[in-house]
Amino acid sequence: MEFLAFLARRLAWSLLVLVGLSVVIFVIARVVPGDPARMALGPRASAEQVTELQEKLGLNLPLYQQYGLFIGGLARGELGQSLLTERSVNEDIRTTFPATLELVLTTVFIAFLFGVPLGVAAARWKDSWPDNLVRAFAIVAAVMPTFFIALLLQVLAGYVLQILPTTGRLPTGTDFEANITGLLIVDGLLKGQFNIVFEAMRHLLLPALALSLATMGQMARITRASMIDVSRQDYMEAARAFGVPDRIRLFKYQLRPAFVPPLTIMGLEFASLIGGAFVVELIFSWPGMAAYGIRAITQKDLNAIMGVVMVSGVFFVLVNLLIDVLVGLVDPRIRIRGRRA
Amino acid sequence: MTALLSVQGLSVSFSTYGRTAEVLKGVSLDVPQGAQVALVGESGSGKSVTMKAIMGLLPQPPARIHAGKIMFDGRDLLTLPERERVALRGTAMSMVFQDPMSSLNPVWTIEDQLTTILKYADRRLGRDRDRRGRRARVIEVLSQVRMRDPERVAQSFPIMLSGGMRQRVLIAMALLSEPRLLIADEPGTALDVTTQAQILKLLRDLVEAQGLALLMITHNLGVVRETSNYVYVMNKGEIVEEGPTAGLFAEPRQQYTRDLIAAVPRLTGRVAL
Ligand SMILES: Nc1ncnc2c1ncn2[C@@H]1O[C@H](COP(=O)(O)OP(=O)(O)OP(=O)(O)O)[C@@H](O)[C@H]1O
Ligand SMILES: [Mg+2]
Numbered sequence: 016m017e018f019l020a021f022l023a024r025r026l027a028w029s030l031l032v033l034v035g036l037s038v039v040i041f042v043i044a045r046v047v048p049g050d051p052a053r054m055a056l057g058p059r060a061s062a063e064q065v066t067e068l069q070e071k072l073g074l075n076l077p078l079y080q081q082y083g084l085f086i087g088g089l090a091r092g093e094l095g096q097s098l099l100t101e102r103s104v105n106e107d108i109r110t111t112f113p114a115t116l117e118l119v120l121t122t123v124f125i126a127f128l129f130g131v132p133l134g135v136a137a138a139r140w141k142d143s144w145p146d147n148l149v150r151a152f153a154i155v156a157a158v159m160p161t162f163f164i165a166l167l168l169q170v171l172a173g174y175v176l177q178i179l180p181t182t183g184r185l186p187t188g189t190d191f192e193a194n195i196t197g198l199l200i201v202d203g204l205l206k207g208q209f210n211i212v213f214e215a216m217r218h219l220l221l222p223a224l225a226l227s228l229a230t231m232g233q234m235a236r237i238t239r240a241s242m243i244d245v246s247r248q249d250y251m252e253a254a255r256a257f258g259v260p261d262r263i264r265l266f267k268y269q270l271r272p273a274f275v276p277p278l279t280i281m282g283l284e285f286a287s288l289i290g291g292a293f294v295v296e297l298i299f300s301w302p303g304m305a306a307y308g309i310r311a312i313t314q315k316d317l318n319a320i321m322g323v324v325m326v327s328g329v330f331f332v333l334v335n336l337l338i339d340v341l342v343g344l345v346d347p348r349i350r351i352r353g354r355r356a
Numbered sequence: 357m358t359a360l361l362s363v364q365g366l367s368v369s370f371s372t373y374g375r376t377a378e379v380l381k382g383v384s385l386d387v388p389q390g391a392q393v394a395l396v397g398e399s400g401s402g403k404s405v406t407m408k409a410i411m412g413l414l415p416q417p418p419a420r421i422h423a424g425k426i427m428f429d430g431r432d433l434l435t436l437p438e439r440e441r442v443a444l445r446g447t448a449m450s451m452v453f454q455d456p457m458s459s460l461n462p463v464w465t466i467e468d469q470l471t472t473i474l475k476y477a478d479r480r481l482g483r484d485r486d487r488r489g490r491r492a493r494v495i496e497v498l499s500q501v502r503m504r505d506p507e508r509v510a511q512s513f514p515i516m517l518s519g520g521m522r523q524r525v526l527i528a529m530a531l532l533s534e535p536r537l538l539i540a541d542e543p544g545t546a547l548d549v550t551t552q553a554q555i556l557k558l559l560r561d562l563v564e565a566q567g568l569a570l571l572m573i574t575h576n577l578g579v580v581r582e583t584s585n586y587v588y589v590m591n592k593g594e595i596v597e598e599g600p601t602a603g604l605f606a607e608p609r610q611q612y613t614r615d616l617i618a619a620v621p622r623l624t625g626r627v628a629l
Contacts, residue, residue: 249458256411256453257446257473257529258480267472272463347513348462 095318113197115303134238156232165225282338359386366424397590456522467510
């Protein structure tokens with residue numbers, strides 16, 4: 016019961032955060048210099064044309080009315096027209112978001128799949144070579160810029176070895192419509208087209224790997240610290256004193272309580288991953304929302320910017336609610352007390 | 357009669373950062389079958405190190421055992437192969453942990469933790485017991501430590517139980533595999549005095565009823581008086597005095613022991629055991 020109350024509180028808090036976010040991006044978008052209507056129409060447009068577009072976009076109204084329009088639109092799920100693509104922002108996001116989602120989810124999956132075991136190994140063999148190796152990796156992964164890793168992987172695996180595709184989500188000319196979830200792997204599975212699933216995975220591998228290294232290092236570091244912390248607890252010695260085998264102590268007694276910090280950090284990582292995805296999307300010609308968002312920013316495409324930020328915000332909030340549930344499942348203290356330790 | 361546990365001339369040192377400290381200097385003590393023996397001494401005198409050496413839990417390094425024997429049931433634990441050593445741990449000899457707040461794993465239920473211990477103890481002893489058998493045994497020991505609703509306690513996570521209840525769980529844990537020797541290192545010092553008194557009484561009753569040998573480790577002579585009939589007094593890694601409890605209280609020979617006795621009323625004066 017406390018846990019449900021806890022989740023309800025988190026949800027209310029999340030809504031508040033989203034409202035705050037909407038205000039902030041609205042203000043920022045209106046404060047940055049440059050006239051969106053002028054930029055959209057180009058330098059040769061006449062003053063009348065610009066005024067006309069300004070009126071159409073509501074840019075001549077007082078700010079609070081503009082915000083009202085914006086929020087009203089949001090509430091109806093209407094993100095307005097993109098100046099750049101001249102399509103509705105809804106439509107643009109519907110086509111680009113699944114690509115970014117699939118990329119980011121795969122990235123997190125890879126980061127977790129390797130990061131956590133690396134951290135466990137480092138803690139298990141603390142201060143000996145596996146530990147040193149993992150720590151060195153975490154540092155290198157943290158300081159190497161994503162674009163560098165992305166280019167390196169692209170050149171190595173794509174051009175030198177020629178084993179993996181380096182652009183797009185599927186081979187050009189593939190006839191497949193991902194119209195169920197938008198995620199190629201999922202839709203391919205649902206439709207039973209396993210060659211699509213296979214191709215989608217091949218295309219995902221390089222960009223996701225490039226994007227995941229920093230997070231993987233972070234996961235390894237956090238898991239290591241958390242495992243070491245737990246290893247010093249009295250209950251670990253108690254389990255030893257009662258002859259519980261090392262393997263059981265490691266995976267059952269130590270790993271599970273140590274699992275909460277990496278889970279929590281993973282939730283936070285989603286924010287920087289969506290932000291960082293644009294580099295990878297540009298390099299791998301990935302038709303994603305992050306690249307779309309960056310283009311929108313450079314072109315001062317207000318509706319698109321606000322749409323992208325809001326969708327990212329909602330996604331981030333939902334992911335973290337899910338993480339809260341997972342954390343509650345892993346650690347009964349949080350479930351019972353109804354708050355984070 | 358030979359003792360169930362006999363520590364003979366045990367010397368242990370710790371080396372950290374190149375410095376070596378002699379922590380135990382030839383400690384000898386006997387715990388006969390079914391006897392209740394106390395090891396008392398001030399903080400840092402080496403009681404826990406003695407206990408860990410007996411249980412085979414000393415971290416080596418930094419610890420090093422220079423000399424001595426630890427005879428248990430006629431065999432020297434220090435020369436026993438690791439496998440046989442581990443086989444005894446938690447079965448023939450087991451310990452009651454001191455801190456009820458930190459000695460139970462927070463993410464598993466009591467039943468889960470106790471059945472896990474039992475499962476591997478059974479396996480080491482070649483005992484055949486299925487899941488239901490283990491569960492039944494867990495409920496049985498929980499009732500033995502006078503838990504009012506053992507079924508519910510079994511389903512609980514540690515955080516749902518009070519300190520006193522958790523300490524009872526720790527005692528139940530030690531009793532799971534019907535040990536012959538119970539080592540208790542300051543049980544209940546983390547609890548309030550009234551609850552601690554109840555825990556000590558429970559421990560004494562259990563030991564008497566089941567005929568277990570008890571080695572009670574404490575810095576508190578008040579606890580000694582309530583739980584043991586023979587005492588070893590330890591100071592700076594050496595046994596400085598020993599004798600039957602009553603005699604030691606009546607005529608302490610060492611100033612160190614007299615000081616320990618003088619400290620008792622302050623610690624347990626308010627508790628009637
Ligand atoms: N892991 C260790 N590394 C270094 N020195 C240690 C270690 N464990 C114990 N010692 C030293 O051994 C000595 C005895 O410690 P021990 O824990 O046995 O004391 P104790 O009698 O149990 O005291 P207390 O009543 O406070 O529990 C102390 O001086 C301590 O510094
Ligand atoms: Mg101690």
